[in-house]
Amino acid sequence: MDSSEFFDFLVSRCSVREFDGREVPDADLSYILDCASTAPSAGNLEAWDVVIVDGQEERDHIADAAYGQEHINRASLLLVVCANYVRSMSRYGDRGILFAIQDATIACTFMMLAAHARRLHTCWVGAFQEEEVREVLDLPAHVRPVAILCLGKGFPSGSYTERMPVVEHVHHQLW
Numbered sequence: 001m002d003s004s005e006f007f008d009f010l011v012s013r014c015s016v017r018e019f020d021g022r023e024v025p026d027a028d029l030s031y032i033l034d035c036a037s038t039a040p041s042a043g044n045l046e047a048w049d050v051v052i053v054d055g056q057e058e059r060d061h062i063a064d065a066a067y068g069q070e071h072i073n074r075a076s077l078l079l080v081v082c083a084n085y086v087r088s089m090s091r092y093g094d095r096g097i098l099f100a101i102q103d104a105t106i107a108c109t110f111m112m113l114a115a116h117a118r119r120l121h122t123c124w125v126g127a128f129q130e131e132e133v134r135e136v137l138d139l140p141a142h143v144r145p146v147a148i149l150c151l152g153k154g155f156p157s158g159s160y161t162e163r164m165p166v167v168e169h170v171h172h173q174l175w
């Protein structure tokens with residue numbers, strides 16, 4: 001893949017919120033998880049974990065925890081990506097909290113792009129009540145749910161979501 005193909009690959013991804021409901025093939029799921037495990041992480045501690053959720057009851061509860069976002073129910077499965085604080089804090093102390101969140105975020109990004117490479121669709125969901133998700137999934141205290149990635153074969157809208165001009169992000173030398 002050359003750099004222009006890479007850019008096209010990125011631009012052609014979009015969040016999808018309508019899904020056909022068919023199961024995600026095991027080979028695709030394995031590929032997505034293998035890609036996530038290539039992600040960089042602080043000290044290579046890989047302070048992230050993922051809970052694969054395909055049970056209807058659990059998804060109903062998670063959709064409630066996410067303020068009724070219906071694409072959570074429409075997706076074939078959910079990848080609930082978590083920061084594992086203990087794994088990172090054991091070496092980095094308080095800074096490990098930030099590192100674990102970053103590790104989880106990068107892993108989730110790799111999952112999202114890996115799904116795109118397999119011609120599957122995703123929607124990253126960040127708006128949810130953590131305590132409710134924690135309870136539904138029986139997460140231990142040292143694990144924080146960071147993102148819910150809705151996954152499945154979906155129906156992209158076909159329209160590109162505009163971005164602000166990149167120069168507005170960029171500062172030279174000083175802010």
Ligand SMILES: Cc1cc2nc3c(=O)[nH]c(=O)nc-3n(C[C@H](O)[C@H](O)[C@H](O)COP(=O)(O)O)c2cc1C
Nearest residue numbers: 013014015016017069071123124125126127128161
């Ligand atoms: C941190 C984060 C939180 C997000 N939370 C939600 C969410 O709760 N619900 C939702 O439908 N989309 C959510 N999104 C998806 C964004 O709305 C979407 O990425 C953005 O509008 C750009 O569109 P695109 O992904 O199609 O390029 C979230 C994305 C990120 C990165």
